[in-house]
Amino acid sequence: MKLLQPVYDSVLARNPNQPEFHQAVYEVLQTLEPVLEKHPEWIKAGIVDRLVEPERQIMFRVPWIDDQGNVQVNRGFRVQFNSAIGPYKGGLRFHPSVNLSIIKFLGFEQIFKNSLTTLPIGGGKGGSDFDPKGKSDREIMAFCQSFMTELSKHIGADTDVPAGDIGVGGREIGFLYGQYKRLRNEFTGVLTGKGLGWGGSLARTEATGYGLCYFMDNALKAHGKSFEGKTVVISGSGNVAIYACEKATQLGAKVVALSDSNGYIYDPNGIDLAAVKEIKEVKRQRIKVYVDTHKDATYTEGCRGIWTIKCDIALPCATQNEINEESAKILLDNGCWAIGEGANMPSTNEAIALYLQKKIIFAPAKAANAGGVATSALEMCQNSMRYSWTFEEVDAKLKAIMKDIFDSATQAAAEYAGDKDNLVAGANIAGFLKVAKAMYAQGVAY
Numbered sequence: 153m154k155l156l157q158p159v160y161d162s163v164l165a166r167n168p169n170q171p172e173f174h175q176a177v178y179e180v181l182q183t184l185e186p187v188l189e190k191h192p193e194w195i196k197a198g199i200v201d202r203l204v205e206p207e208r209q210i211m212f213r214v215p216w217i218d219d220q221g222n223v224q225v226n227r228g229f230r231v232q233f234n235s236a237i238g239p240y241k242g243g244l245r246f247h248p249s250v251n252l253s254i255i256k257f258l259g260f261e262q263i264f265k266n267s268l269t270t271l272p273i274g275g276g277k278g279g280s281d282f283d284p285k286g287k288s289d290r291e292i293m294a295f296c297q298s299f300m301t302e303l304s305k306h307i308g309a310d311t312d313v314p315a316g317d318i319g320v321g322g323r324e325i326g327f328l329y330g331q332y333k334r335l336r337n338e339f340t341g342v343l344t345g346k347g348l349g350w351g352g353s354l355a356r357t358e359a360t361g362y363g364l365c366y367f368m369d370n371a372l373k374a375h376g377k378s379f380e381g382k383t384v385v386i387s388g389s390g391n392v393a394i395y396a397c398e399k400a401t402q403l404g405a406k407v408v409a410l411s412d413s414n415g416y417i418y419d420p421n422g423i424d425l426a427a428v429k430e431i432k433e434v435k436r437q438r439i440k441v442y443v444d445t446h447k448d449a450t451y452t453e454g455c456r457g458i459w460t461i462k463c464d465i466a467l468p469c470a471t472q473n474e475i476n477e478e479s480a481k482i483l484l485d486n487g488c489w490a491i492g493e494g495a496n497m498p499s500t501n502e503a504i505a506l507y508l509q510k511k512i513i514f515a516p517a518k519a520a521n522a523g524g525v526a527t528s529a530l531e532m533c534q535n536s537m538r539y540s541w542t543f544e545e546v547d548a549k550l551k552a553i554m555k556d557i558f559d560s561a562t563q564a565a566a567e568y569a570g571d572k573d574n575l576v577a578g579a580n581i582a583g584f585l586k587v588a589k590a591m592y593a594q595g596v597a598y
């Protein structure tokens with residue numbers, strides 16, 4: 153890095169103890185140099201200097217009362233990163249690991265991802281270090297209500313529209329939306345991922361996992377390949393993993409593994425997804441109970457071992473940095489030739505360098521998992537129209553959007569990186585161009 157090294161140095165100096173944020177910024181900046189060489193006016197206008205600094209960061213106390221009557225205190229976050237092309241948009245994550253660094257890395261990535269969708273949405277992200285695991289429905293509701301009591305002051309259908317992420321699914325969105333409506337006395341599309349009877353969009357639940365497979369399908373076809381008959385390993389067993397498993401199977405693949413934060417299951421006969429949905433979506437149990445009813449399946453404690461399973465295609469759909477350089481080496485040595493990221497930043501920068509060096513088919517998260525937020529934007533659109541599209545209509549739009557993203561990332565990669573298959577550079581650059589143009593046109597406040 154030459155042109156942008158001073159920007160990166162200032163990010164490091166200004167944001168100490170934020171390793172995930174540093175990692176996400178570095179991954180983007182190292183691909184943007186050829187763009188800035190063609191656009192010196194963007195350097196003069198400080199576009200990248202401004203891009204790495206969130207427009208607004210909100211941190212707040214979230215007090216709530218547990219089932220024993222004790223007061224609990226969590227920390228809430230909302231980072232409104234960039235609104236150059238539309239209202240801030242990005243999920244809420246409830247997980248004990250959540251801190252400002254994680255929310256900022258997610259918010260930063262969201263800027264480029266949202267731009268890639270071609271829809272008018274800016275980048276933001278939020279969440280809390282609250283752990284929903286093991287909590288009663290009443291405790292979840294109490295927490296969500298307290299969280300929204302503060303968050304409601306900062307969001308709005310034309311300002312900032314949060315959605316779900318890890319630990320935030322339909323139940324949590326319901327409690328959050330109910331509290332927003334109570335406080336504001338308005339029925340607007342302030343959250344996405346809503347229930348189907350009260351403003352939600354058909355196919356939103358499936359969208360990230362399906363979109364990942366649609367994107368991969370385009371990438372595989374570009375190399376004369378397909379999902380048909382291929383062995384696939386998917387990490388996670390949450391929203392993204394379940395619907396990636398469903399679509400990959402529909403496209404002819406055999407998915408042999410899934411995981412949660414405790415360990416992974418391997419089923420040589422192919423994952424029985426109906427059983428997984430019952431375990432995870434209905435009973436909210438751990439993935440290991442799958443082996444109680446599937447005699448050929450095995451369960452192994454610990455997460456990283458999942459990458460030692462031989463496969464053609466790997467779809468990491470759990471969390472950040474789940475594939476490090478060592479896991480990447482094992483995966484590739486065992487014959488894996490395509491990786492599509494359903495989770496956000498699931499590969500370390502060292503792992504990505506290896507994928508690029510070995511020239512495997514690699515679909516980075518910003519492009520490959522953009523189907524979720526794209527469908528959230530379609531939900532916003534339906535809310536504005538007070539109208540809803542059928543499942544087939546939304547799914548067709550999602551499929552077209554994922555193809556568009558693949559095409560624009562491929563084109564940007566060819567034009568600026570001289571390698572149409574380098575979708576890391578392609579996704580970053582295609583996402584950046586639209587935001588940079590908008591920021592430049594909108595000027596700087598004197």
Ligand code: NDP
Pocket residue numbers: 316317318319320360387388389390391392393411412413414455469470471472494495496521522524525
């Ligand atoms: P869920 O909460 O539905 O599922 C998360 C899954 O990942 C669970 O199986 C969980 O296991 C596992 N997991 C979570 N944290 C860890 C960890 N530290 N180590 C190992 N496994 C872990 O979340 P989603 O499926 O919605 O999100 C998964 C990923 O996809 C995230 O990176 C998210 O940011 C990204 N994403 C999600 C979108 C969406 O629309 N939902 C859109 C775009 C990206 P356990 O149950 O044990 O915690």
